[in-house]
Amino acid sequence: VNRYIESKQFSGTLQIQKQLLLDYEEDITKYASGFDKAKVLAVYRHISTFLAQENKKFQVTKIAHGARNREYMGAVEWLSNAGIVNVCYCLGTLELPLKGNYDPKQYKLYYGDTGLLIASLDDEAQDDLRANNNFGTYKGAIYENIVADMLVKQGYNLYYYNSNSPNLEIDFFVRDAHTLIPIEVKANDNATPSLKRLVDSDANKYTDIQYGIKFCNKNIRYNGKCYTFPYSLTFLLKRFLKERK
Numbered sequence: 001v002n003r004y005i006e007s008k009q010f011s012g013t014l015q016i017q018k019q020l021l022l023d024y025e026e027d028i029t030k031y032a033s034g035f036d037k038a039k040v041l042a043v044y045r046h047i048s049t050f051l052a053q054e055n056k057k058f059q060v061t062k063i064a065h066g067a068r069n070r071e072y073m074g075a076v077e078w079l080s081n082a083g084i085v086n087v088c089y090c091l092g093t094l095e096l097p098l099k100g101n102y103d104p105k106q107y108k109l110y111y112g113d114t115g116l117l118i119a120s121l122d123d124e125a126q127d128d129l130r131a132n133n134n135f136g137t138y139k140g141a142i143y144e145n146i147v148a149d150m151l152v153k154q155g156y157n158l159y160y161y162n163s164n165s166p167n168l169e170i171d172f173f174v175r176d177a178h179t180l181i182p183i184e185v186k187a188n189d190n191a192t193p194s195l196k197r198l199v200d201s202d203a204n205k206y207t208d209i210q211y212g213i214k215f216c217n218k219n220i221r222y223n224g225k226c227y228t229f230p231y232s233l234t235f236l237l238k239r240f241l242k243e244r245k
Contacts, residue, residue, distance in 0.1 A: 014126065017119030024084060024116075032078055039064075040075040047085065047109045048120040051141035055162060055169075057090075058109045069105045076109070086110045086148050088158035091173060094198070095208045096180050098159055098173065108160065110148040117145050139187045143231065144171055147185045147215055150234040168194045176241040180208040186216040192226075199225040213237075 003013050025041060032040045042063050050058045060072045079085045090106035091098070111117040118126060121138065129138065148158055151172060159173045161182075172183040182199070184192045195212045212226045221228045229237075 010130075013115075014119060017115050021116060021119055027082075031082075035074050035078055039072055040078055043072060043075045043109070044079060044084065047111060048117060048138075048141075050109070051117070051145070052138055056108045056141060056144070057162070058107055073104070076107070079109075083112050086112055086152045086158055088148060088160050088172070091159050091161045094161060094180065094206045096175060098157065098175060098180070102159055106162075108158075110145045110158075112149065112152075114142060114145045114149060117142065140185075143187050143215075144185050146231060147172065147183075147234050151237070154235065154238040156238070166197075168197065170194055170198070174237070174241070176244065179210045180206075181241070182209060182212045184212070184214045186214060189216045189218045189228075195226060 003016055004010060024044065028040050028044060029037050043058075043060070046063045047058075050056060050062075058076075060067045060069050076085070076087060080087050086109070088108040088110060089102035089104065091102050093101060095101065111120070118129060121129070125138065129142075151158060151174065156174050161168060161170045161173065163169075170182045171185045174181050174183060182195055184195045186192065192212075192214055195214065198206055198209050199212045214226055214228045215231050215234055216228060217230065218228055219230060220233075233240075
């Protein structure tokens with residue numbers, strides 16, 4: 001950010017970001033005492049790989065032959081405690097409370113800094129993103145990463161939900177004093193069938209859910225069941241929920 005402010009252009013910022021990624025790797029090998037440093041590095045180097053997938057779930061079985069999730073939990077916790085990643089856990093049921101109602105074996109990993117997510121991609125992908133070409137592969141990951149980071153900085157823990165029966169997929173969940181709130185993140189203003197199903201009062205079996213929120217590339221609106229906000233207002237979410245009548 002400082003480089004951009006001083007030069008008024010993006011030239012040179014990518015080199016700084018790449019060096020930061022290498023510095024993180026050096027820190028891992030230097031400070032990850034008590035852990036298998038190779039496992040910490042393996043998790044760290046595969047974050048963007050899984051964010052590019054449709055469900056974005058991190059799967060340790062795909063980063064090493066015969067890998068087991070319990071063998072890598074310490075590596076994930078180390079990266080989280082170091083502020084390098086934000087961990088988003090899958091909820092077991094769509095009800096309160098959030099804490100304790102999640103599966104520690106199912107999670108997504110987001111970068112604590114979205115610029116480093118971009119820098120972790122190969123050169124061709126970065127060039128395409130800056131030119132708004134072939135944006136589809138990482139578009140969802142980038143916007144989810146931005147929203148996840150702003151939620152964490154407000155003090156929220158990250159939770160998501162994914163179910164095949166019924167077919168439901170929600171990016172994030174937060175809560176107010178009495179309500180479980182599903183949050184969907186859309187790069188533009190796409191439809192949100194899962195969100196609509198959850199807040200549909202005519203078929204609502206999810207009694208803790210009364211309304212939902214969508215962050216997208218649109219202005220503020222409310223249809224009686226869902227709030228729509230532009231991404232730039234995500235940092236005000238906790239204040240909005242506290243003051244909401």
